[in-house]
Amino acid sequence: AQSVAQPEDQVNVAEGNPLTVKCTYSVSGNPYLFWYVQYPNRGLQFLLKYITGDNLVKGSYGFEAEFNKSQTSFHLKKPSALVSDSALYFCAVRDGAAGNKLTFGGGTRVLVKP
Amino acid sequence: GAVVSQHPSWVICKSGTSVKIECRSLDFQATTMFWYRQFPKQSLMLMATSNEGSKATYEQGVEKDKFLINHASLTLSTLTVTSAHPEDSSFYICSADTFEYFEYGYTFGSGTRLTVV
Numbered sequence: 001a002q003s004v005a006q007p008e009d010q011v012n013v014a015e016g017n018p019l020t021v022k023c024t025y026s027v028s029g030n031p032y033l034f035w036y037v038q039y040p041n042r043g044l045q046f047l048l049k050y051i052t053g054d055n056l057v058k059g060s061y062g063f064e065a066e067f068n069k070s071q072t073s074f075h076l077k078k079p080s081a082l083v084s085d086s087a088l089y090f091c092a093v094r095d096g097a098a099g100n101k102l103t104f105g106g107g108t109r110v111l112v113k114p
Numbered sequence: 115g116a117v118v119s120q121h122p123s124w125v126i127c128k129s130g131t132s133v134k135i136e137c138r139s140l141d142f143q144a145t146t147m148f149w150y151r152q153f154p155k156q157s158l159m160l161m162a163t164s165n166e167g168s169k170a171t172y173e174q175g176v177e178k179d180k181f182l183i184n185h186a187s188l189t190l191s192t193l194t195v196t197s198a199h200p201e202d203s204s205f206y207i208c209s210a211d212t213f214e215y216f217e218y219g220y221t222f223g224s225g226t227r228l229t230v231v
Contacts, residue, residue: 032217043120043207044158061150061183090157100146102210102220106157 002027002095014113019081021063021089023074029097033074036063038088038107040045047089050074051096055072060083081112116212120223125192127198131183135193135206143188144210149181152197152225164191165208198230 003026013019017042025031036044048059055067065076074091092107116138127133137147145166150158160176164170164185172178180202182194193201208223 032219033164036222040125041225041227043203043224044209044219046220049217073211086160100213101160102148102209103160104158107155109155 002031002093002101002103004091004093004103004105006089006091006108007057008108009106009112010111011102012111012113013081015083016080017108019076019078019085019112021076021091021110023076023091023105024075025074025091025093026072027093028095029094031074032094032096033065033067034092034094034102035059035063035074035076036090037090037091047076081110082107083112085114087112115211115218116140116216118144118208118210118223119146119228120208122226123224124227125229129199130197131196132194132196132230134208135195135208135228135229137191137193137210137223138212139189139210139221142210142212144191144212144213145188145214147191148166148209148211148220149183149191149193150207150209151201154205158207161193173196195228198228200230203228203230210214 034049035047050067064068092102116153117137149161154199159210162170162172163177170183185191200224212221
């Protein structure tokens with residue numbers, strides 16, 4: 001069975017400082033990994049994904065994530081956080097060998113203070 | 115890019131009534147649609163997977179007679195919450211598998227806030 005863990009319920013960071021949101025995963029086959037952002041009472045917005053290729057993935061709004069197979073991690077990063085980055089972030093995984101279901105982590109609330 | 119239009123955005127209904135939520139794919143054919151439920155400040159829990167023209171596959175613990183899913187066409191999937199109760203109040207989100215069309219893979223609706231009073 002596939003699973004995703006986001007160990008931090010909330011991350012607080014000052015505007016302009018680097019932002020990191022952690023994610024680890026477990027799958028049987030090759031992972032398809034995703035990051036989404038959600039604003040209140042809204043659906044999910046795609047930030048980036050990893051399927052194959054370079055371990056460092058660049059996505060929307062200046063976000064990037066690094067796939068680390070040995071540590072089964074896919075942490076989301078942004079070099080300089082903005083107040084507008086305050087939102088709920090979800091990491092998700094699809095097992096490439098087990099259908100097309102997406103499993104989400106518990107979510108991490110990011111609060112960027114001015 | 116792909117757009118999944120989800121309606122209504124919010125709905126309030128009385129206990130015992132039924133509510134239908136629609137998700138339409140506007141510029142692609144959605145062979146597979148996923149339905150999620152999200153409680154406040156919590157993650158998305160997959161309720162069921164619907165494939166066009168066939169019965170939905172429900173996740174363990176989800177009452178299929180209470181949450182009726184219909185996917186009769188390639189552009190429309192519906193979730194009907196039957197005999198709604200206050201505990202059914204939640205945020206419901208649909209998602210289409212769009213790997214075939216778009217590199218970002220999945221396209222999400224904007225969600226429906228259901229409040230049962």
